[in-house]
Amino acid sequence: MKSSRELNWLPDLINKVERKSVREAYGNTLVSVGSDKSVVVLDADLSTSTHTSMFQKKYPDRFFNAGISENNMMGVASGLSWTGKKVFVSSFAIFATGRAYDFVRQSVCYADSDVRIVATHAGLTVGEDGATHQMLEDIGLMSGLPRMRVLVPADAMETEQIVRYVYENRGPFYVRLSREKTPVVHDSETFKFGRAETIVDGDDITIIATGILVSAAKIAASFLKSRGITARVLNMATIKPIDKESIIKAAKETGKILTAEEHSIYNGLGSRVSEVVAESYPVRVDRLGTNDIFGESGKSWELMDKYGLNPMGIVNKVDEMLKVTE
């Protein structure tokens, strides 16, 4: 049996899991879909960070660097889309959704533009840059917008699938990626738009996770199993539209739900799940996420440990939830 100390990312766990860059997966997939001449990519002076630079190298005539002007970039993206272009827009999550919010609302969503916003550097794992760059409210901002679909891949393979999905379908989409190499969850392509994926089945409780915390939930479930608790783990890669059916099924079959996300507990995955459960089949829902705080500087995984966004944090929550009802 693992000791609970081994359920923190540091000092060892993070080095034991295989990790791959979701940003590279994005760049590679962009290059691949870029053979379609209708694909145009915009970035705001962060192309080497978001990896849209990979597209730029291959298709320089269909790449535009807007400079550090995210509002104008979103507006230009909208204009391009109305000539039949399939537009990808990238920046850090903080700027793509926060700085440019009104442009995303009016020029992208209200105008119903065929635009895909693929933002990187979401959440605490931005690391050393600290709170100004650690976006923890973007799922809420984007989910509140009519027409917007919100996707958070769990790992590199799912990123490739999701980027292809948003290429093949009409926007608007918001895709949320991390800066950090994220632990590998998948060994085969499983993504289905709007559907939760069962990573581990179980009856005692359901852990619904998204993004970087799906791997944490998987590790936590395996630890819990060694203690005789079977936890169901759902990967909720589509936050909007959310898979109500799987949530209600989990509520009925396991009686308790814990959500886990690298995002504020307000207006993110936890809020969406709570809404569905409250409306359809009320059971206890606890939310693991950041609790009404800004981030801070530090190493990515140090921060995740500090704020409990690790397998240990999930196990502690599960213990608390199961104890209360016993």
Added chain:
Amino acid sequence: MQDSVQSADLEGIAKEVRKSIIKMTFEAKSGHPGGSLSATEILTYLYFKELNIDPSNPNWPERDRFVLSKGHATPALYSVLALRGFFNPDLLHGFRRINSLLQGHAVNHVPGVDITAGSLGQGLSNAIGLALAARIDKLSYRVFAMIGDGESDEGSIWEAALSASHLKLSNLIVFLDRNMIQLDGFTEEILSLGDLEDKFRAFGWSAITINGHSFEEIRKALEWAKSAQGPKMIVARTIKGKGVKFMENNPEYHGKPAPSEEKMLEALKDIEGM
């Protein structure tokens, strides 16, 4: 393109547009007559003389585009589009009413409206996207846009100004409706804009200033635009509320229709006598 329209006809059309602006805002008891009346000649000239468009095929890919970035001037835009045959003028009665096609600010599902606009400072960026697409697709269409002077308070206008000049978008021609008034009062009292022709030139645009109520000056400016380098800014000096005495240069009528039937009739009479 309707090259056959004579300037005398344009004067007549502009009068019809103005009357329509007054009537539709009065009927809706809502809307923005001031900045619509200031934009009337420019929109009339563009849609009846300049734009390469086909009202029976509004989504024709090679058409010239027009973006009304100051999206509250819909009474002018909708009236011009209706008169130009894009949709039935009866629809103007539904302006700003529930379940109607004609929203307060322009939406691109209205035939002839290329770009949804309303939140100020966005349309110019949208226009850049349209102009850039022409370059990618090697098409020769032009993109026209109209921004407001009050709208130029928005920082995004200047992001877009940098961007259009950086991209050397010579197919982008923008009118700036310099009517000197915004919602709260006079532009130079609220946030000094100064010499906008100079400012845009400093941002790398070709720029001139004209009288925005003179069809002849609009014609000459568009002629100038054919040979000027890069993106073109035509600062059009206009009068807010032009043609209606009690609305002219009066900030009160930025976003308020004629307050009574009597005043509405007075406005129509003023326009008739222009």
